[in-house]
Amino acid sequence: MEPQFSPLEPADRFxxxxxxxxxxxxxxxxxxxxxxxxxxxRQGHPVVLMARCQIFMGSREWKSLxxxxxxxxxxxxxxHEAWVDRSYALHELxxxxxxxxxxxxxxxxxxxxxxxxxxxxxxxxxxxxxAEALEWLQKAVEIAGERDVRAQALNDPDLKPIWNEIKFxxx
Numbered sequence: 771m772e773p774q775f776s777p778l779e780p781a782d783r784f785x786x787x788x789x790x791x792x793x794x795x796x797x798x799x800x801x802x803x804x805x806x807x808x809x810x811x812r813q814g815h816p817v818v819l820m821a822r823c824q825i826f827m828g829s830r831e832w833k834s835l836x837x838x839x840x841x842x843x844x845x846x847x848x849x850h851e852a853w854v855d856r857s858y859a860l861h862e863l864x865x866x867x868x869x870x871x872x873x874x875x876x877x878x879x880x881x882x883x884x885x886x887x888x889x890x891x892x893x894x895x896x897x898x899x900x901a902e903a904l905e906w907l908q909k910a911v912e913i914a915g916e917r918d919v920r921a922q923a924l925n926d927p928d929l930k931p932i933w934n935e936i937k938f939x940x941x
Contacts, residue, residue: 775816782808782815789821798828816846823855835859850880854889861928866896884914892928903932 778786789804802825808818819842826835839856842849853876860869870893876886891906907929911919923929923936 778812778815778817779809782812782818786817786821789825793821793824793828796828798825801825801828814841816842816849820849820851823851827855827858830862832859832862836863848879850876850883850886853880854885857889857893861893861896866893869893870897882913884910884919886910887913888919888923891923891932892926895929895931898931900932900935903929904935907932907936 777783785804785807789801792798792801792804801821805818805821805825808815812818819838823835823838823842826832826838836856836859839852839859842852843856846852853873857869857873860866860872870890873886873890873893876883877890880886887906887909891903891910894900894903894906907919907923920936924933929936
């Protein structure tokens with residue numbers, strides 16, 4: 771279930787939309803400038819924080835990403851993006867087993883979100899638990915459909931240890 775948020779004021783929504791546009795164009799600096807123009811009272815709004823997460827992701831500011839997702843998870847634990855982003859940041863900091871353990875509870879919380887088992891597959895592949903990686907990838911396939919997941923998996927360097935098995939089909 772997606773949480774409901776209070777709406778932003780029009781001026782703040784304008785800056786959030788502009789930031790989103792800049793992010794879509796890959797201009798992280800301009801996106802950050804737009805978010806910085808949002809009123810101080812709304813800087814902690816969850817959609818503003820989620821946009822900041824995208825900025826931190828794009829600028830590879832992993833510690834800031836973890837801190838921001840922790841705030842989101844404290845107040846909005848049903849945001850699957852925060853679970854996924856936090857674990858991704860941990861993985862990028864070479865804390866892959868911790869990333870796996872931090873994301874594992876999200877499996878039961880988000881049974882229809884394929885990216886959760888997909889990322890668990892990545893973390894297993896990177897920690898040399900290849901059979902388990904294939905099992906998690908199969909769960910992602912069951913949720914999203916084989917074509918979409920398989921195509922992404924065959925281009926994901928985190929899953930390189932199981933590419934041969936993916937090429938011949940996931941059971």
